[in-house]
Amino acid sequence: MEYTVNKLAKLAGVSSRTLRYYDEIGLLSPKRISSNGYRIYGRNEVDRLQQILFYRELGVSLDEIGRIFSAKDFDGLSALQNHLTGLLERREQLELLIANVEKTIKAMKGEMIMSDKEKFEGFLKKMVDDNERLYGEEVREKYGEEAVNRSNEKVLHMSSEQYAELEKLTEELNETLKKAVEQGDPSSELAQKACDLHRRWLCFYWDKYTKEAHIGLTQMYVYDSRFTEYYEKIAPGCAAFLRDAVAIYCK
Amino acid sequence: MEYTVNKLAKLAGVSSRTLRYYDEIGLLSPKRISSNGYRIYGRNEVDRLQQILFYRELGVSLDEIGRIFSAKDFDGLSALQNHLTGLLERREQLELLIANVEKTIKAMKGEMIMSDKEKFEGFLKKMVDDNERLYGEEVREKYGEEAVNRSNEKVLHMSSEQYAELEKLTEELNETLKKAVEQGDPSSELAQKACDLHRRWLCFYWDKYTKEAHIGLTQMYVYDSRFTEYYEKIAPGCAAFLRDAVAIYCK
DNA sequence: TTAAACTATTACGTTGCGTCAATGTCAATG
């Protein structure tokens, strides 16, 4: 009932490096070291390793696992309860992150739809194809057909629903923006009005508006030729102008 | 319009160390280095930093941000779309983790309820008090009163609902286990039957049974005195016996 | 006997900085 590193590693489905690491940090030491320097593990060590892996699978850090074991009164239940609290917190943060990314994507797509519907549809198609090539099978297996399709169709669907209102706002924004650029001053009242229209335009897509995102987005317009071109058609240097104006608007 | 590290750092709300790091990895280099060796940033750098922070807030890694910028055709939208895929994957993994932790906690609590209701209620009370002391205010602020109470009451609620059936199964399990221990062979047919009963017992709490979790849990019984004591009352050395039997059962 | 298979230690790489430590520079004050 004695095991060398690789024996135990294979038995437990981990790498030998992992075992040596656990030895190094004092989480799982071998029963003894044989005369040739080899690590020899016994029954107790197998058990302890199982326990370690049990918690590890649940996402508990090795550090905490160590503390669970070394606590005088072993209480895995309390440990898991605390661990769960951390996990729930992480989930909440992740949800927030996802929501933000999604709303940003939504806004950018909305912008593209406004700027050039045909071009956008071409882009969307390419996007879908790329996803298909890269993740298609995987994703389809994981989430099922309709999830993929749903996510791909959502944008176009939304655009057709609210197209009219959005278009009106866009028109007003573009006009205001054009006049403001002609005046040439990003801090002018007209320019700031354009910023406000742009904000309202964004709120069409965003559930929650933040200054930071507004600044970041307009700055991006300057770097992404698809957006720059669109604004260029409204007025020369328009994207940069809007960026400057929004920077002031949000200050 | 020129900034030294700290000026820019304060302007953008990051640390100077961050800026030096970004310089180090080539993500954001200063416009020039002044004669005294100081980093001097200009307008372009401010913009670029804003962009970096925009993506960083969305959880994009610095490495990827760098690639977004260095790509010949800047395409933040596609980048975000890909990034979102990763985030969704992470969320799914986190959900799985949480579900597993929750079901494990559930099972352990179930075990305690069976073993000694009074003791368990004492434990629950202590648990709640601990949480109160440690996270009480925070958690209450975050999730609201009822979320805390709900999570604390859930277990007891469940136990009262299904107590009868569970008790019957428990009785059968305990009897079988007792006989099996008397025989003394964890690989015996009776012992394996007990394992199967224990599995069914677990399935009362778990939505999804896995061998690994079964092994891990029974092994934990040996380490946690609350469980060991309970099984000890059924038969001497019972927890260890069950662990050994389950190890065989799951092989 | 020799080569394959297994063991060991040492140490760098990963991510995004925080945090010293030692040292140099600048602006203002006594």
Next chain:
DNA sequence: CATTGACATTGACGCAACGTAATAGTTTAA
């Protein structure tokens, strides 16, 4: 003018949990 305090520089370690060599000694099977 010298000192002091604020700000600048370059290292370099530390974190989490190993993966991945590189180098060298040991055991085992052909």
